[in-house]
Amino acid sequence: MTTTIKITPFTNEPFTDFTREENKRAMEAALTKVKQELGKEYPLHIGNEKVFTEDKIVSINPGNVDEKIGFVSKATKELAEQAMQEALTRFEDWKRVSPLERAEYLFKAAHLMRERKHEFSAVLVYESGKNWAEADADTAEAIDFMEFYAREMIRLSETNIHRPLTKLDGEANEITYIPLGVGVVIPPWNFPLAICVGMTTAAIVSGNTVLLKPASTTPVIAHKFVALMEEVGLPSGVINFIPGSGAEVGDYLTTHPKTRFISFTGSKEVGLRINRLAAETANGQIWLKRVIAEMGGKDGIVVDETANLDDAAAAIVASAFGFQGQKCSAGSRAVIVESVYDKVVEKVVELTKRLQVGAPEENFSVGPVIDQNSFKKILEYIEIGKKEGQLLVGGTKAAGNGFYIEPAVFADVDPKARIMQEEIFGPVLALAKAADWKEGIEIYNDTEFGLTGSYFSQNEERIAYALENMHCGNLYINRKCTGALVGVHPFGGFNMSGTDSKAGGYDYLLLFTQAKLTSKKVR
Template sequence: MSLEARTQTLGQALLAATRPGRSLLAQMREQLQWDEKLLAWAMEHPGLRTQLFRLIDTLPALTGSGEISRHMQEYLDQPEVELPELLKHLIHFTGRESLAAKTAAQTLTTAVSTLARKYIVGENFAQVRHTLERIRRQGMTFTLDILGEAVLSETEAQGYLQKYLDLMTQLAGVDWGCVPQVSVKLSAFYSQFDPLAERTTRIRVTQAVTQLLRKAGELGVAVHFDMEQYKYKNLTLAILQEVLLADEFRSRTDVGLTVQAYLQESEADVRELVDWVKSRGYPVTVRLVKGAYWDQEVIWAQQKHWPLPVYRRKSSTDANYEKLTRLLLENHRYLYPAIGSHNVRSQAHALAVAEALAVPLSAWESQVLYGMAAPLAKALVERGYQVRMYCPYGELLPGMSYLIRRLLENTANTSFLRQRLEKTDESALLAPPAWAEPTTPLPQIESFVGTPDTNFAEPGKPEQFLAAITQVKSQLGQTYVLPHCSTERLLDSVNPSNPTEVIGRVGLADATSVQQAIDLAQKAQPVWRQTPWQQRMDLLLKIADRLAAQRPEWVAWMALEVGKPIREADAEVSEAIDFCRYYAQMAEQLERGHNYDVWGETNRYRYQPKGIGVVIAPWNYPLAISVGMVTAALVTGNCVLYKPAEQSSVIGCKISQFITDLIADLGLPAGVFQGLPGWGEEIGPLLVTHPAVHFITFTGSRQVGCQIYAQAAQLVPGQTHLKRVVAELGGKNAIIVDASADLDQAVQGVVQSAFGYAGQKCSACSRVIVLESIIQPFVERLWAATASLVIGAATDPATTVGPVIDAVAQERLQTAIAQAKQRLTLVGERPAPAMGYFVGPTIFTDVPPDDPLAQEEWFGPVLAVLRVADFDQAVQVANGTDYALTGGLYSRTPSHIQRAAEELACGNLYINRGITGALVGRQPFGGFKLSGVGSKAGGPDYLLQFVDPKVVTENIQRQGFAPVAEEL
């Protein structure tokens, strides 16, 4: 009998043993329990499925029947949600505290708790023991997984490890008649788990794994290591392979790891594992699963513009699964295959392959999830096969995210279990999976496709950037003197992580330099103005290509000169490239202009350059903002005088040099673009007030920005135009966290937004406004996560918080923190390294809304926590500053999300995500009030600020005739 024929025979037998008496959708018309009704409705109504699962996800945060009933109405009583009649009657009530509302809330809570108990083996060890003993009586073994919150801090990571040590001790105290097994996730052993920080991550995780394996060996408990998101895969495998080759653990066979068949690299991973286990000399378990994060992987890859790591079609994953099943079973002498699936076809194929290869029954096993495929597991056991049940345990509410994944899997159109319940034709259920991967890429829904950041999970990528840092370090201390600048007046730019290290010496411009540069610009402006739009667009594309080719070097310069950590510097290079390409794309639209012709007359609306522009750039985004402001002015036909910040003067010189070189390659005069590094207070006013200057583009402090705005408004002798000022002046940005928020997301997002780049972003979160009902658990986790951040030199891949920019900033922040301690409640202050301009992340709580910390931009790693009674007060407090740049909300309450979108005063509002890292063409950036003036950078109307519109109307009628259509 052929392998396929045997698969069909075994499949038919398993289907017969697991055949349900009635379809679930038919049963929904009968007296089912509420939990079964919810599943049936979700399968039948796609709109209800989405909203229902969102509501279930929110339940852990809701307290009281009033809040639950309110959220039921907000999520389910929507026009796009098709409600079954029974559910419609349940939620159509008036008053949150009415008897109907309380009944609805209790019904939903009971139904969801019942659902959760179907997938979770217990909330305490007594319940777990009872369930596991029942599983053992059914002839199956088990693996136990602890559910819980995300690991955001080292306190939580240590707690995760301790829970497993305690669990293994409890398991060892019971005679199970088999070796008990636990399943763990490596990323939970270290809160800063990061492929970029490979060395540090390896050290910290290896310590935890070593402790776990030692204890497991003492107690006689097996350990299996789960696989998580794709970004963790390579580092997870590398750590486990290294640990399990150590002399202490090399002979251990009670360990295992996991392969996900939906990953395109999975076959290569299995073949590598086979070679590795052969060299090890002792077998390990390899659990084969299809994968649990498909949607997340697709979304993440599309957002980041990275290649898709998973197969796009379920049938392709199934086909790959069968290929890997055979590969594992062929190597059963070296490893122990564990085939995890609820798909009867997949399990039948495994049985057929095992028979064909004469694999002993003791040499492999099948695995299923608790609550997902009990009839299949029973059928396999009755036929003499080894079956292990994967058993999550823990409190129901922390386990809600696990429940959502199971519900999504059960109700998906491609789910085998759903197809089985819906009475899909059995021949279709058992048909061989077809390889159906599309050859075309996923369609882009963005009009502008941005540049991908570096995926540091790719092998060799971190090393590439570390090598660039070493190379750039060999160039430190050089002198940079641009045209017009002095060779005698030099500025030393130092490394804020190590101020004894001079990055470079820069020749400074003075009043004479400014006048010489303006003279050249005036000569070049007529030439540049007449240069075709396409040629100017090509310049931007060449700048983008040069930046892309030199990405690691630019990252190194930013890490060294302005203390920007590697990952954030990498994102800044992407942003600079995107500015170039996006503005080139926008310029193409400007070039076309608009035609408003009528009979006998043409009306042409066109754009012309303003003239000479001054760009005054900041130090915190020395590459991206500089390049963005400069290229916007250049592509619209204006000559540019560029003054970089003193603290990033070496990077400014390098930008000036390579843009000047590219312009020279076009055969254009040097005056089109000129760099003028210098002291801002010395040459800034000269540039701003010069009568030949038409516009000023500035990013920096409110004080300087307002001064520029005032100076530019003054008409001076020889000036025949009004100057345009485009200014971004910072913010006092707030994130609101309400009672329905996912605290895992909220804590992580606030920490990243507040302390990324040491809080030195105009978009950084400096205020977090928290409802008092959740402020205690939020602040506790917030500080624990903050206390776990790695503070150090920006060139260290493990660093998450680098230095502040210079001694002045350090002293200003230290003084302000010391004064704040005298009037505010300090949550915690991280100690900072002695060498360098470091300020440890600091958090104050119960900060009054009118306190200087809640009103003034401190521009550093200092966060104010403000307590509010309700959402109304939260909105009022958030809007109670002079700024309106960025804002955020963490909430799962639809009405709060809608109100935030309408009422929060900020130019960029981010909901349920961090508030920094705006992307060109996707999240155009800029604010209002005292956060600045002008259109949003990286937006469709930004270039309009650098041009003057002009309409040309021509009468084309001559002697009674005009070029018109002959027929009407």
């Protein structure tokens, strides 16, 4: 494979401005094209085989439940084992492929995805219920991950061989990073393209082979990515696509003696289960399995009395209700200093009332939640919230043939209340009052999670205190707590938010490798 794409410095993929008529028309054309392809069947990819199974995962449009996005073949334990053997065989060849050649597959895939950006985004609109901007950002991030990790692999391959070690006369010493082996990649449904692409390509560009088990609610967009990698010539068996049950296929592969690592993004409960299962040593296992996990959050924004209140209110609403609050970084709680509490609450309510709920393909600001289970769970939390605070706006089912909920804002919520402590993963915002800015930070820290946070203030001493004392993996000052960019905001959290693996950062690829020191006696 020859290098055909020039390696340039990394820059983030720009977001599309849909207020421009030509961009709007292009997106509408992509939506029309994708809509005509709905209802297709998709196979497993095991080595060079395309396997269609009788048992299917049915992907449903959450914004129109009568619409089927696709029918995706469902793996069994037996097929998962077949995929494992293919991945093991391919690993022996793939680990010897040069880092530059591995990186070029990512460059080529990023190039093609950029050319078809709106088509990928259109699938996200239909399958995950994202509006145009959220879908466009998801696709842009997928492109960013491929571009960034490709460059990182080249950089590591060029520098690790010559990494400076303490010199010792009579010896030539060097440290290199080699791939781990076969990994299981389990991405989430909320960023079903970006995070799926990021997790998978980080593993393969580092020289590993993977078993990709996408989320059951969004398997079609994952298949589109796998097909793209096949199109650019990625050898069969490097990525094996095996959608299936977490309890069956997920557990089987997590406990498999040949699994070297598990890369997971999802709920705290599932992440803890994976960590526990991976810690058990299976018969024939000769290593400790590595778990790379991002498990969610209960993120929040603290506002003191010196803050720009308009900016703070806008950030609170954007953080809470972007993609219906279905982000692990979503600011589902805000802690506001008492002296400006009423003003901020008033502004938050006013902005929330402006949000319009409707079909994602029509580009409403708020779309559906992902499925019936989430819909039911969120409405149950809203009922809990009515007992724990004052419902100021929203909190009801919204019109439409899908899982639509009016964004809910609860005021005067006790910091220990369930809607202040538990991850809801929906359009529900809890507001709490603090006596002063320090108590606001204490309330923010009072959670088992530690993913993202934001502090609004114009006092530099307080900002310095917040930077040191707000305990989270990604802390932002005077901006919203969502919207991490690859290479700009390496992403990962503390406590029950996971292993703080910092996706999109300069250390991330090292998690998929192991360091090898070689020492040679010289004269």
